[in-house]
Amino acid sequence: MAAVNPLNVYSGPDAIQRYFDPDIHPxxxxxxxxxxxxxxxxxxxxxxxxxxxxxxANNVKIMPAMNMLSKGVELGKTKTVVEYSSGSTVISLALAGRIYHGVQNCKAFLSNKTTVSKLRLMQFFGLDITLFGGPSQPEPLDERGGIHRARLLAQEDASCLNANQYENDGxxxxxxxxxxxxxxxxxxxxxxxxxxxxxxxxxxxxxxxxxxxxxxxxxxxxxxxxxxxxxxxxxxxxxxxxxxxxxxxxxxxxxxxxxxxxxxxxxxxxxxxxxxxxxxxxxxxxxxxxxxxxxxxxxxxxxxxxxxxxxxxxxxxxxxxxxxxxxxxxxxxxFHPIQNQNLATVDLYRYDEAWELQPLEAISQYSSTDLKTSSTVVIDLRKPDDFIANNIPGSYNLPIQSLTSSTSSPFFDATILEGQWKELNAMLSHNTISAYDLSGKNVAVICYDGDTARVATSVLRAKGITACSIKGGFSALVAQLPHLQMKRAVSFQQWSKTSEVTIQAIEAEPIPRGVLVDAP
CATH class of the missing domain: 3.40.50.1100 (Rossmann fold)
Structure with a gap:
């Protein structure tokens, strides 16, 4: 069987019409x-x-739609096509009406038992939908059903064509x-x-x-x-x-x-x-x-x-x-069960590689000696003891219960990710953001290995805060100290030195879980 268009290429002003034409394509x-x-x-x-x-058109109903409209549309008169259809016919009528006859409006009369996915599909193709109660497949001549209502609408409005697939020999x-x-x-x-x-x-x-x-x-x-x-x-x-x-x-x-x-x-x-x-x-x-x-x-x-x-x-x-x-x-x-299905309801916010800084890049951006008065805020998610031992002066400690120095990465353990995301999403609430004046600030988040901070950054970004995490976490910063000392007048070792007085003050007033603590 020789194809009229063996290369299956369509061009020119009538390209779509020829593309749909069964007499032309293979x-x-x-x-x-x-x-x-x-x-x-x-x-x-x-x-x-x-x-x-x-x-x-991806369905068998396109052939009847094209044939019925070719016999029914009146040039300059027909403005709307209406049909009671379970889906494929009325979608095909909408496509054929626009492609071949310039009829832009297509009304779909449907059963109120039509699935949401199918309703959305018809909305996607630009159909004007009206739902009808009663049987999902009414008898064609039942005056209570949508098939008859489509027929009646066309009888009352000369600009409206009811293709009527149930009676149309086309x-x-x-x-x-x-x-x-x-x-x-x-x-x-x-x-x-x-x-x-x-x-x-x-x-x-x-x-x-x-x-x-x-x-x-x-x-x-x-x-x-x-x-x-x-x-x-x-x-x-x-x-x-x-x-x-x-x-x-x-x-x-x-x-x-x-x-x-x-x-x-x-x-x-x-x-x-x-x-x-x-x-x-x-x-x-x-x-x-x-x-x-x-x-x-x-x-x-x-x-x-x-x-x-x-x-x-x-x-x-x-x-x-x-x-x-x-x-x-x-x-x-x-069907195969979904592994880690517990993640379907957590970790719902966007990530971006641009929000994860390399250690040296982070040191460059957040190397202020007076973080309290700058537009930069550093949040440290580690345990209080680890924060006291070594920290960035001016940073806040926001320890989370589900994180320790030995905790696996949340991206390698779905249970850990679920727990940490829920805790962070609750902890980094709008009340917390407001209490510590994070709005409008450039927030850096740090943890042990960087991954929990990455989750926290996603949460903060979703709440409208400009935040970044430090890739590799605190251990990566420490590893970069020799490079920093060669480039910076104020070394990170000087940053992280905590005075005996500060330690005593913090120990005298234990850090409650979930409360930001200012470290000088």
Whole structure:
């Protein structure tokens, strides 16, 4: 099959229109599923996924959307498109409306049971959303439902077009025009075609196409099991009022539940065929049908001239908007547990390498002999005894309970990080910042090895304080003293000398935990 645009390059003022046009870009991929997901491989069955999700719009509904709008939009008159849709159709209508017809406004009528992630997805694409109560999949003619309300809005406002995927023949005819011919050219030996039925447009179109193009092809429609729900397809009972000739377009119908649909979709994704739950739903329906044929001893009768049973199922969309539902439907046992999950609720603030100073850089910036009257404040997080023994004159001691000279780095131990962050976040409160006049100051934070100070800097920055930590901590500063003595008139050894009087004064009044203590 020769592609009209073999290099798949689109340019010029109509580049996006051509990019979306199925007649111009290469056919969407048709990919055989791995043997691991084909239990009938040994029986001569080959199963292919038609990746409708690989269209630029990433879903099968773009074909109907383009076809319905091409027949419905009136140039200069149509200003708004409105549709009741579970997601993919109305997003596709919004895209096609803007790209091909300049219709910028698209109203999405949705069930109030639509997931937050899907609602946000539609907001992301610029849709104007209205929610409706009642069944999530109302009957098309139910005057209480959103489908009828969309139809009514278009009747009342001539500038508004209701594409109405449930009654618009442009829906199923798009698959006669594009999807069916693509599949047939890609796999002339096709024996079974399978698609889910929501509006039944995809299956009606494919069924009608192969009824004419290759009558030997078995046409399999898949419905949701009664009382269950899978995004997109409907139960057999809910298909009853759909006007499309879907009954004339299928030779068999299978029912599939949501757990199987999500589970098989998950397996497809992990094997490299990235697709949503309705794709797993379609494959499961096909596997159910093949299993019945094998049990009845009729599977070989479905084979074509090559002796194989060549099957195609439709992959409808991508999985990302349904991620939360996968965990609900499939269960946590299908997913690796998250290590260090306790960190998900702590250490929530930003870090920046620019906030972590090398020791010599820190000495240069904070080498004032009168920190009390300058715009610089040094906070020392070490234990009081260690602070008294050696400190930067003018610094404040803010010892934290979860830190000692032997404590591991918080970045190597999730439990330590959790404890230190909670303590620092509580201790470095706005009251503390206000009490010690840290606002507007350049704050340096130091600890034993630098890492706890790095956490404290992140906390202070989140609270609006200009803070930096000293990489390597107090031990790194001490190690840099020889270099400092060569560069500075006032050495760090002179800084860190604490007089006997000061020590006695501090010992006479013990340093309470969590209180800043001024060291002269």
């Amino acid at each position: 056919p969407l991929p048709l990919i055989e599923v791995p043997q691991a997901l084909n239990p009938y491989y040994g029986d001569g069955v080959r199963i292919f996924a038609k990746m409708m999700s690989m269209h630029p 829906n199923w005819q798009s698959h006669v025009k594009w999807t069916g011919p693509q599949i047939h050219k890609q796999l002339p030996g096709i024996d079974i075609i399978c698609a889910g039925m929501g509006t039944a447009g995809t299956m009606t179109g494919l069924g009608q196409y192969f009824k004419q193009a290759k009558p030997s092809v078995k046409r399999l429609g898949v419905c949701t099991a009664a009382g269950d729900r899978v995004p997109g397809p409907r139960s057999l009972a809910l298909l009853a009022p759909v006007d499309f000739s879907w009954k004339d377009s299928v030779d068999a119908v299978e029912e599939v539940g949501s757990k199987d649909a999500f589970g098989l979709s998950l397996q497809l994704c992990r094997e490299g065929l990235i697709c949503g739950p309705s794709s797993g739903f379609n494959l499961q329906g096909l596997l159910n049908y093949l299993g019945k044929q094998k049990t009845d001893g009729t599977l070989s009768e479905l084979a074509g001239v090559d002796g194989q049973v060549n099957c195609v199922f439709i992959c409808c969309d991508l999985p990302y908007q349904y991620i939360d539902e996968y965990f609900d439907k499939v269960g946590n046992d299908s």
